[in-house]
Amino acid sequence: NAGVTQTPKFRVLKTGQSMTLLCAQDMNHEYMYWYRQDPGMGLRLIHYSVGEGTTAKGEVPDGYNVSRLKKQNFLLGLESAAPSQTSVYFCASSYPSGRVGETQYFGPGTRLLVL
Amino acid sequence: ILNVEQSPQSLHVQEGDSTNFTCSFPSSNFYALHWYRWETAKSPEALFVMTLNGDEKKKGRISATLNTKEGYSYLYIKGSQPEDSATYLCATHSGAGSYQLTFGKGTKLSVIP
Numbered sequence: 001n002a003g004v005t006q007t008p009k010f011r012v013l014k015t016g017q018s019m020t021l022l023c024a025q026d027m028n029h030e031y032m033y034w035y036r037q038d039p040g041m042g043l044r045l046i047h048y049s050v051g052e053g054t055t056a057k058g059e060v061p062d063g064y065n066v067s068r069l070k071k072q073n074f075l076l077g078l079e080s081a082a083p084s085q086t087s088v089y090f091c092a093s094s095y096p097s098g099r100v101g102e103t104q105y106f107g108p109g110t111r112l113l114v115l
Numbered sequence: 116i117l118n119v120e121q122s123p124q125s126l127h128v129q130e131g132d133s134t135n136f137t138c139s140f141p142s143s144n145f146y147a148l149h150w151y152r153w154e155t156a157k158s159p160e161a162l163f164v165m166t167l168n169g170d171e172k173k174k175g176r177i178s179a180t181l182n183t184k185e186g187y188s189y190l191y192i193k194g195s196q197p198e199d200s201a202t203y204l205c206a207t208h209s210g211a212g213s214y215q216l217t218f219g220k221g222t223k224l225s226v227i228p
Binding site: 004031033035040041042043044045048050058059090094096101102103104105106107108109 | 119146147148149157158159160161164165166204206208214215216217218219220221
């Protein structure tokens with residue numbers, strides 16, 4: 001049981017390049033999330049998904065797109081990378097069991113540097 | 116977007132000292148409060164989920180209390196150890212029934228041996 005995994009761990013991009021970050025979970029979780037972590041800021045939600053084929057915007061969605069074609073995978077895309085997107089990206093997942101306050105389980109993070 | 120505040124931003128304590136820090140959040144439309152522990156170069160790990168006013172949770176030397184009426188939670192660490200060094204995050208839900216979490220900026224704890 002690997003939990004939540006993220007690929008790649010680290011990437012350097014030039015301004016204008018595109019890339020896709022992959023998040024995979026093997027816990028059969030319905031909900032998945034993408035966050036970014038910047039110095040002096042809390043984790044900020046970019047996009048999330050409440051199930052296969054569905055996505056929704058979070059707090060800071062501009063410049064990103066997402067897709068959830070399979071339940072276990074959640075992809076985050078940058079179509080035209082900008083230096084402002086230099087950050088550490090975390091994926092998380094949770095299972096809506098109906099209990100109040102579902103815990104989110106986090107991946108190890110992807111460090112992205114945009115030059 | 117909720118305003119979740121954590122204080123202090125960072126602190127250094129000697130091994131063996133006890134310490135505590137605060138998470139403040141809007142008391143209206145409260146749903147649940149989460150505490151996470153985040154070690155450098157690792158993923159945030161869940162410590163507690165608290166939902167009821169007056170809740171107290173404990174895990175080993177770490178405990179937390181919740182006051183939903185006034186909108187704050189305290190995290191306590193008794194007899195700090197070097198392995199407690201981490202950033203402690205709190206987060207609350209963006210409304211009743213929402214699975215979205217709004218995180219505070221964290222309190223970075225350094226325990227000096």
